[in-house]
Amino acid sequence: MSLAYPSAVHRRGRARKVLDTFEGYIRIDLVEERMFPASTILRYLAVVFPVLLYYFQSTFLAISDDLFMTMLIGTAVIAGLQDALTGLTGRLSFAMERGTLETYLVEPVPWALIPVAMNIWRSFTGALLACVMVAIGLLLGGSIDVGAIPLALLVLFLGVAACNALGSFAAAFILLFKRGEPVVALYSLAASVLGGALFPIDVLPPWIRWASYLVPHTYVIDAERQLLMGSASGGHMDPALSIGILAVFCVVAFATGLFVFDRALRLARRLGILSI
Amino acid sequence: MSLPGDEVIKLRGLTKLYEPTPRWMRVFARSHMVEPVKALDGVDLTVRAGEICAIVGPNGAGKTSMFRILVGLTTATGGTATVLGLDAGRDSEQIRQIVGWMPSEDRSLLMRATAKENLQLHGRLQGMPRRELAERIPYVLETVNLAAQTESVVAGLSAGMRARLRLARALLPGPRALILDEPTGAVDPIAAHGLLTLIMELVKQERLAVLISSHRLEEIEALQSQALLMDRGRVRYSGDLDSLRREWERPEVEFVLADPATAHALADNLVAQGLHAVVDGDSVRCQPNPHEPVGAVLSRLGPLTSQIRHVREIPMPLRDLIAQVYERGEAR
Ligand SMILES: Nc1ncnc2c1ncn2[C@@H]1O[C@H](COP(=O)(O)OP(=O)(O)O)[C@@H](O)[C@H]1O
Ligand SMILES: [Mg+2]
Numbered sequence: 101m102s103l104a105y106p107s108a109v110h111r112r113g114r115a116r117k118v119l120d121t122f123e124g125y126i127r128i129d130l131v132e133e134r135m136f137p138a139s140t141i142l143r144y145l146a147v148v149f150p151v152l153l154y155y156f157q158s159t160f161l162a163i164s165d166d167l168f169m170t171m172l173i174g175t176a177v178i179a180g181l182q183d184a185l186t187g188l189t190g191r192l193s194f195a196m197e198r199g200t201l202e203t204y205l206v207e208p209v210p211w212a213l214i215p216v217a218m219n220i221w222r223s224f225t226g227a228l229l230a231c232v233m234v235a236i237g238l239l240l241g242g243s244i245d246v247g248a249i250p251l252a253l254l255v256l257f258l259g260v261a262a263c264n265a266l267g268s269f270a271a272a273f274i275l276l277f278k279r280g281e282p283v284v285a286l287y288s289l290a291a292s293v294l295g296g297a298l299f300p301i302d303v304l305p306p307w308i309r310w311a312s313y314l315v316p317h318t319y320v321i322d323a324e325r326q327l328l329m330g331s332a333s334g335g336h337m338d339p340a341l342s343i344g345i346l347a348v349f350c351v352v353a354f355a356t357g358l359f360v361f362d363r364a365l366r367l368a369r370r371l372g373i374l375s376i
Numbered sequence: 377m378s379l380p381g382d383e384v385i386k387l388r389g390l391t392k393l394y395e396p397t398p399r400w401m402r403v404f405a406r407s408h409m410v411e412p413v414k415a416l417d418g419v420d421l422t423v424r425a426g427e428i429c430a431i432v433g434p435n436g437a438g439k440t441s442m443f444r445i446l447v448g449l450t451t452a453t454g455g456t457a458t459v460l461g462l463d464a465g466r467d468s469e470q471i472r473q474i475v476g477w478m479p480s481e482d483r484s485l486l487m488r489a490t491a492k493e494n495l496q497l498h499g500r501l502q503g504m505p506r507r508e509l510a511e512r513i514p515y516v517l518e519t520v521n522l523a524a525q526t527e528s529v530v531a532g533l534s535a536g537m538r539a540r541l542r543l544a545r546a547l548l549p550g551p552r553a554l555i556l557d558e559p560t561g562a563v564d565p566i567a568a569h570g571l572l573t574l575i576m577e578l579v580k581q582e583r584l585a586v587l588i589s590s591h592r593l594e595e596i597e598a599l600q601s602q603a604l605l606m607d608r609g610r611v612r613y614s615g616d617l618d619s620l621r622r623e624w625e626r627p628e629v630e631f632v633l634a635d636p637a638t639a640h641a642l643a644d645n646l647v648a649q650g651l652h653a654v655v656d657g658d659s660v661r662c663q664p665n666p667h668e669p670v671g672a673v674l675s676r677l678g679p680l681t682s683q684i685r686h687v688r689e690i691p692m693p694l695r696d697l698i699a700q701v702y703e704r705g706e707a708r
Contacts, residue, residue, distance in 0.1 A: 104511070105582050106550030110473065110503040117503070124501045131489045137530075199483025206447050207501035208473035277404035372394050372441075372450045375483075376408050 129221035129224025175295035184263035187222030215268040258346040259320035265353030272364035383586030415441040428601035432557035439589035502549040519679030535562040632686040
């Protein structure tokens, strides 16, 4: 018998590990997408309807030409960030129920990478979904400032990153208490009101508006509207300021989110409740 | 003989106490247990390169807990566990790079992925180069006799096939130590024998250190190894598996006769031989003397021998064996 037994233990650097981890997890997601091909297509088809909904509603209200794009950009951002926010908790509870979480945990890669790696594909497809929604809006006669697209994508990326960081708090909660979807769903609905998905946030009374500044959605929506629609957007924050705030938010939320996740994982490990 | 430098897996006074979740956590979720459970209580164990150690014990003995501490899925409450000098608590990530773990449950596989996809994922996360992985996957699948199922989705495989796939996954990256949690539980006896032979071959060729658990001695019949008999977290016996088995292979013998009258006659004869015999309808049970073959008992039965319709050997239940080993230990 010829021996194909690997002769040495595989050694690799940190960067290699990070790449391997991301690749491995994206591979799992691709397997899933391939397993249910139609569901992927349907997900993209489904977003045609909210776009149509806001298109006809703004035609009916006939207040201004910009109403449609205002609503569309807000909704697209909320939809796009939704996956970034809830993807991790969904995946994590599924893995815990199924028992595959332990399979991931016994791999020789840092546990702190798991929250990001588990959600990277979902975040990407979510962001793509937002872009598809805006594109459908364009087909229906909406218009945007084409030159601002790169910056708009950067803002979207920061929003996705911020929501991933928030998701790791939720993931920590799920590791310890097993049920966390209601918390995440609540937050995500609140974010669409506070972030001003269908209206500029100055509509909100001042006693609620301060809370708007605490959710990243506000900055993403405001900046996207101003970048893509210019002065017609009804936004009022300098996009550069929004980007700066988002960047700081990402750094702080990621650092604390991963720390909390790591702590929760250690506690769950000690108690032996990783897969219960 | 083996040098101390050969020590691969080493447990010293390993203790694990599972406790209910702290009070503040119970606001959100009920605790998974009521009373603290001592799953491991001062377990010592050394497995050297090229050695197999069978951990034998009934359900709840602490076998899985021991393994989970070694691969870092839970932490020890006391004592130490090391693999090649790496501490299971601190250097868990490095340990996971050199240990192949075969969990006892199917749940650990990605059910919707194919056998090959499951291995690919594991191989990449283990840091195996793409080329090597592409060669190694067909090889390990062939080794566990699953080549035909390479492209089958796991959910569609039988329990035995899934067990073999879990073994293939543990072997894939070429670990220095293998930890196999009840590997033969779901596999048919012939395949189980094959698995154990395969493992013994690998151990010899690659000088692996192997921990293997089982709750049934007869399942690991083919194994030549050290043994650790455990019950409720404590070690009851530590030595070679063969001597344990000799103990266990002193089965009770049951004779089935034509009618109760003959059964009583046979029982009388056995009692006359100095054995303890129990009649139940038309059958008689007795325990031959230690170190005496069943044939010796038969040869003394005289004309009654031809009246025996069936002879059955009833292996000693693991519980009784543990009790017996323990009693002897106490007496010593
Ligand atoms: N995660 C856990 N939380 C609480 N108790 C546990 C947990 N895992 C195992 N136990 C308890 O520890 C003891 C040993 O279990 P285990 O190690 O699974 O034994 P075995 O694998 O030998 O059947 C049992 O009493 C079991 O109830
Ligand atoms: Mg077990």
